[in-house]
Amino acid sequence: MGELVIRATVNGAPRRWTVAPGDLLLDVLRREGYWGVKNGCETGECGACAVLLDGEPVNSCLVFAAQADGRRIETVEGVAAGDRLDPVQEAFLDHGGVQCGYCTPAMILVTRALLARTPRPTEDEVREALSGVFCRCTGFKKPVEAVLAAAARLADARPAAPPAGRKPARKAAAR
Amino acid sequence: MFDRLRAFHRPATVAAALRLATAERRAGGRGAFVAGGTDLVVQGDGSLRWVVDLSLLPLRYVRRRGAGGGWTIGSTTTMADLERSAALRRFADGVLCDAAATAGSPQIRNRGTIGGNLANASPACDLAPPLLALDASAVIAGGAAGARKAAGGRRTVALERFFRGPGRPALNGGLLVEIVIPAPPVPRGGRAAWAFQKLGRLQSDIAVVNAAAGVIVGSDCRCRWARIAIGAAGPTPLRARRAEALLVGRPFDRDAAQAAAARAAGETRPVSDVRATADYRREMSRVLVGRALDECLERMGRDPWASW
Ligand SMILES: Cc1cc2nc3c(=O)[nH]c(=O)nc-3n(C[C@H](O)[C@H](O)[C@H](O)COP(=O)(O)OP(=O)(O)OC[C@H]3O[C@@H](n4cnc5c(N)ncnc54)[C@H](O)[C@@H]3O)c2cc1C
Ligand code: FES
Ligand code: FES
Numbered sequence: 491m492g493e494l495v496i497r498a499t500v501n502g503a504p505r506r507w508t509v510a511p512g513d514l515l516l517d518v519l520r521r522e523g524y525w526g527v528k529n530g531c532e533t534g535e536c537g538a539c540a541v542l543l544d545g546e547p548v549n550s551c552l553v554f555a556a557q558a559d560g561r562r563i564e565t566v567e568g569v570a571a572g573d574r575l576d577p578v579q580e581a582f583l584d585h586g587g588v589q590c591g592y593c594t595p596a597m598i599l600v601t602r603a604l605l606a607r608t609p610r611p612t613e614d615e616v617r618e619a620l621s622g623v624f625c626r627c628t629g630f631k632k633p634v635e636a637v638l639a640a641a642a643r644l645a646d647a648r649p650a651a652p653p654a655g656r657k658p659a660r661k662a663a664a665r
Numbered sequence: 666m667f668d669r670l671r672a673f674h675r676p677a678t679v680a681a682a683l684r685l686a687t688a689e690r691r692a693g694g695r696g697a698f699v700a701g702g703t704d705l706v707v708q709g710d711g712s713l714r715w716v717v718d719l720s721l722l723p724l725r726y727v728r729r730r731g732a733g734g735g736w737t738i739g740s741t742t743t744m745a746d747l748e749r750s751a752a753l754r755r756f757a758d759g760v761l762c763d764a765a766a767t768a769g770s771p772q773i774r775n776r777g778t779i780g781g782n783l784a785n786a787s788p789a790c791d792l793a794p795p796l797l798a799l800d801a802s803a804v805i806a807g808g809a810a811g812a813r814k815a816a817g818g819r820r821t822v823a824l825e826r827f828f829r830g831p832g833r834p835a836l837n838g839g840l841l842v843e844i845v846i847p848a849p850p851v852p853r854g855g856r857a858a859w860a861f862q863k864l865g866r867l868q869s870d871i872a873v874v875n876a877a878a879g880v881i882v883g884s885d886c887r888c889r890w891a892r893i894a895i896g897a898a899g900p901t902p903l904r905a906r907r908a909e910a911l912l913v914g915r916p917f918d919r920d921a922a923q924a925a926a927a928r929a930a931g932e933t934r935p936v937s938d939v940r941a942t943a944d945y946r947r948e949m950s951r952v953l954v955g956r957a958l959d960e961c962l963e964r965m966g967r968d969p970w971a972s973w
Contacts (some may be wrong), residue, residue, distance in 0.1 A: 494673060512667025514706070533707050537772055546745070547774045552706045553776070554699070556673040557720055600771065620750070622770025 500524070501568025509555040514641035515541070516550040519565065526566035526595040530624070538624035541565050547600045547622070553649035555611035566595035568604070577647070578602055582633065589627035596623040601637050609648075610641055671697075672715040679724075682717050682840055683807035689715045690838070698840060700741050701776035701849075703769070704785040719780070724769065724842065727753060732846030733831075740780025740841045744768045746780065757849065758964055760795040760859035760877060767791055767863050780841045783827065786901070787871075793902035795861050796824050797894035798837075801846045803827045807837020821845065828901035853916040854884035860960035862953040866940075872897045873941045874949040878957035880917055882965065888917040894956075897898035897940075898933035898950045905929035905954070917965075922958035929954040 493508050500519075507520055516539045519527045530538030532551045539550045542564035569576045578601050581587070588594050597620060604611055604619040611619070616637045618628060672689065676682040689696050694714035699705050701720075724739035727750050736756065738747075747753060747765035755763050768774055768782070770790045782792045783803065800812070801824045817843065827835045834841075851857045863875040874897050881890040891912040893905040908929035915921050935946035 492671065510668075510670070511673035512670035512713075514666070534703055534769070534773060537770060540772055543775075547772045548775050549772045552702050553772075554667075554673065554702060554706070554716070554718070556675065557699075557702070557718060559675070619771060623773045 496556060498558045498560065499562045501564055504604070509554070511554075513555040513558060515550055515553040515555045515558050515563075519550060519563075520557040524565045524567055527628065528567060528592055528595060530592070535624070536593075536602075537596050538593055540599055540623060542599055542603055545603060545606065547603050548598075549622075564599065566598050566600075569598055571651055576602075577643050578605070578637075578640045579637040580604065585632050585635035585636035587628060587633040593623050593625040593627075597625070597633055601640065605641055605644060611637070612644055616641075666709050666711060667713060669711060670713055670716060670909065672718045674715070675721050676717065677721050677723075678841060679722060679806050679840060681717060682722060686717050686827040687807070689717070692706045698784075700778040701743065702781075703773050703777040704781055704787075719840070724780070730845065730848075736846040738779055738844045738846070740843055741778050742780075743784070744774035744777045744779070745771070748774060757795075757799060757857075757859040757879065760798065760861050760879070761792070763861045764791045764863075764875075764877070765864075769862075779844060783824075783844070784834050784836060784841050786828055786830075786832050787833055787892060788828075788890065788899060788901055789872045789875065789897035789904065791872060791875055791896070792875055793824070793828070793839045794875050794894040794896050795859070796844065796846070797902060797904055798859060798877040798879040798892040799846045800824075801844050803835075803844060804842045804940060805836060806842050807838040808837040814912075820906070823907075825904060830900050849879070849881060851881050852883055852889060855882055855889065856965050857881040858961035858964035860957040860964070862957045862960075864949050871940070874935075874946050875900050876950065876953040876957050878954060878961055879902065880958070880965075881910065882917050886916055888912045888915060888921070891925070893929050893954055895929065895933055895954065896952050898935045898946050903932070903934075905932040907932055908954070917962070919959070919962065922962060923955055926951045926955035926958060955966070 495508050497506050529537035530536035534549045534552045540547050541550045544562050578598050600619050616634050674685045684712050695712050696715035699718050719741055724741040726739040728737045730737050744765040748762050769917045782790045802821045804819055804821050806819045822835050829835055849857055859879040864873045876895045879892040883889050891909040893908050896902040908925040911925045911928050930947050930951035933947050933950045935943040937943045
């Protein structure tokens with residue numbers, strides 16, 4: 491068995507790719523022009539390569555392309571509607587959450603996944619959600635502010651939304 | 666990185682996964698099972714020729730075990746599934762949820778599985794201490810040893826015997842199907858508590874040391890049953906049996922907890938590496954076991970600082 495054909499939905503559009511059995515999703519996405527998916531460490535540490543797989547953030551450097559067959563992938567390219575930025579993107583710009591921008595696509599995506607699950611997150615929940623995306627520039631303060639602002643903006647725009655998020659998972663942190 | 670990989674199988678059943686692995690092994694060439702890939706891909710073994718992907722197997726579940734109580738957890742259940750499981754949160758003080766919630770970043774927990782965590786057999790894996798403190802067993806299908814003898818080709822191995830050394834699980838090429846947790850033997854009028862502790866450079870890092878404790882006391886407040894498990898402090902995750910024995914039969918209080926923690930540290934066999942020296946690991950084993958037992962005391966409703 492040499493190459494294999496996989497089918498996935500990327501940002502809502504069906505895609506069909508021929509890949510080698512050992513290809514990783516990060517490399518295939520970049521090869522196919524999704525350059526918002528960044529290559530940082532290739533060891534699962536930095537999160538720059540994060541995409542949403544069936545809505546959940548994963549590091550694409552640790553996923554075999556073959557494992558994405560039949561699944562739904564979202565990259566930052568699918569977030570804005572044409573020239574109209576998503577409220578999460580707007581909030582990152584408004585709150586200075588973007589400097590060099592290398593971590594930004596991943597930050598935007600993990601934020602969208604967080605807000606889909608927990609529309610009104612606490613600051614702790616925001617920090618937890620961003621904890622797997624390393625930012626060398628901002629020190630995280632401004633991205634955290636941006637996510638909280640985006641959550642508030644989205645909640646205002648959607649008054650009928652259910653009130654509370656899920657209960658935060660209790661953590662057994664090293665003291 | 667995986668340039669020599671020539672086959673990527675995606676079976677839908679355990680039987681098909683075992684058949685494919687057996688056929689590939691006969692044909693020669695190195696290969697592996699893969700679940701979330703968060704250990705396998707990072708290890709980056711470029712000599713792999715084939716992979717059998719487990720992600721389509723129907724093994725992503727957390728189920729109650731019949732009438733007697735206890736739980737069965739399918740091997741491809743992710744760390745995030747465990748972390749968020751409302752049912753497991755209510756079981757054993759949520760000790761499994763707490764441990765799963767510290768295993769790497771959210772993206773890692775969305776991929777990494779309980780089966781991969783155990784099958785990778787790292788002495789530092791975070792699910793081993795709580796599972797050891799719950800007397801868990803591994804159900805294994807196929808593989809070279811013993812498969813034919815056991816009913817339905819499956820065998821059950823107590824988790825303590827599952828870890829044979831760093832990176833050496835007792836799988837013999839078999840597939841880890843599920844983890845079984847028996848109902849804890851809490852007597853009428855008794856109380857039980859569990860706790861997990863981890864020390865890492867960051868909370869989500871691989872543990873320098875991790876530990877879990879479980880204690881059951883009777884209505885007389887004497888300890889009936891105790892489990893103390895420590896990771897990253899020896900070639901495998903280990904149970905501190907002499908420390909457990911020190912607790913059983915005595916009133917469970919802070920003095921007993923501190924004595925047990927000191928003894929548990931003496932049962933570790935740590936090594937020095939990039940993360941910590943052996944001495945530091947031994948000392949932190951004492952500290953973490955002490956904290957876990959204190960937490961058990963607190964959860965039983967006792968002030969850990971008061972003698973009673
Ligand atoms: C950045 C980062 C941080 C991490 N932090 C932590 C941490 O804090 N704590 C921690 O414990 N771990 C941590 N890990 C390690 C890893 O995420 C976990 O061990 C995870 O649970 C592995 O599961 P997986 O499904 O990804 O395993 P895989 O990588 O798919 O497999 C691991 C090994 O197990 C074998 N295997 C998998 N499933 C089975 C099965 N059902 N039957 C037989 N063999 C099987 C594979 O062949 C392979 O050898 C981290 C990893 C990364 C990359
Ligand atoms: S490139 Fe994937 S986590 Fe860093
Ligand atoms: S903005 Fe530069 S890494 Fe985050």
